[in-house]
Amino acid sequence: MSNTATNTPHYDTASVFVAVIGRPNVGKSSLTNLLVGEKVAIVTSKPQTTRTRITGVITRGPIQYVLLDTPGVHKARNKLGKRMDKTASDSMGDVDVSMMLFEPYGALNESELALVDQLRRSGPAIAVINKTDLVKAPEDLEARKAEIQALGVFDAVYTVSVRDKKNCETLFEALGRYAVQGPHYFDDDAYTDMPEKELVAELIREKALLFMRDEIPHGIAVVVERFKERPGTDLIDIDANIYCERESHKGMVIGKGGAMLKKIASAARVDCEEFLGCRVNLQCWVKVKADWRDNEFLLNSFGFKQESGR
Known part of the structure; x- marks a missing residue:
């Protein structure tokens, strides 16, 4: 046997892991969905829509892009909020590059300045100014670019409009520069690592956020209890519990004569059928778990498990 040291294997493929970070409502989930080409993250105009780390996967030729859409950083008011902030900050340490919107x-x-401070310690980052469709004058955008560049943590500053799908394609080339040679971590046709049950729960929660007034939906969690294909049919039976924190909230989620719950379930069912590619029989129930956002056991059982510390 030869005594020469074994060479590092050569790969024709590469991967780049990207943390998508920024304040709430800056467009992180919308950009992730646009780049992935599939709906992997729910989107509403309400802050804190994203509660856990959502993974979006795009494979383009030799490069696989793995986008980690994180919760928007905010002032945590409960244990759920603290977990959301930790998820965002932990993601920055797990990636090849951070993309801050x-x-x-x-x-x-x-919160944004705290993220910028963290980027000084966590490796490379690029900045993306979104919502250029709202810019009143070109010099305003140039001034903003200069302000962000002056922070001294970003390798480059890009400008996009997710709403108009403008310049977003340029981000693939920008992120590709940070790709690391090696195997692809996901199948080339995969677009997320989230189980179907979790995606269905998120779609139901999205509809509750969209249809209800501000206060209640943050106190809502959705857990899919049953997800079963009927043998010999193209039909999936799905049972979901919508948990809220107060009896009064339960009444509002159900609505007069069950109207609100029916509206939420009907809209969610349409999205589920599109996503799953088959017919769906969706049944939703509303239950009360007082103050679940401050209950460690319930946070874990509802899927907000805190990843082990690094």
């Missing part, structure tokens, strides 16, 4: 106007808030 900004709005074109407004002062950077405390």
Whole structure:
């Protein structure tokens, strides 16, 4: 046998893991969905829509892009909020590059500046100014780019409009520069690592967020209890529990004569059928678990498990 050291294997493929970070409502989930080409993250105009780390996967030729859409950083008011912030900060340490989204106007808030500080310690990052469709004058955008570049943590600043699908394609080339030679971690036709049950639960929660007023939906969790294909048919039976924190909230989620619950379930069913590619029989029930957002056991059982510390 030869005594020469074994060479590192050569791969014709590469992967780049990307943390998508930024303040709430800056467009992280919308951008992730657009780049992936599939709906992997729910999107509403309400902050804190994304609660856990969502993985979006895009394979283009030799490069596989793995986008980790993280919860928007905010001032945590309960244990769920603290877990969401930890998920966002942990993601920055797990990736090849962070992609931080900004709005074109407004002062950077405390949470954004904290993220920028963290980026100084966690490796390479690029900045993306989203919502260029709202820019009133070209010089405004140039001033914003200069302000972000002056922070001294970003290798480059890009400008996009997710709404108009403008310039988003350029981000593949930008992120591809950070790709690391090696095997693809997901099948080339995969677009997320989330189980179907979790995606269905998220679609139901999205509809509750869309249809209900501000206060209640943050106190809502959705757990799919049954997900079963009927033998010999193209029909899946899905049973889901919608948990809220107060009896009064339960009444609002159900609505007069069950109207609100029916509206949520009907809209979610349409999305589920499109996503699963078959007919869906969706049954939803509303249950009360008081103050679940501050209950470690319930947070774990509802799927908000805290990943082991690094």
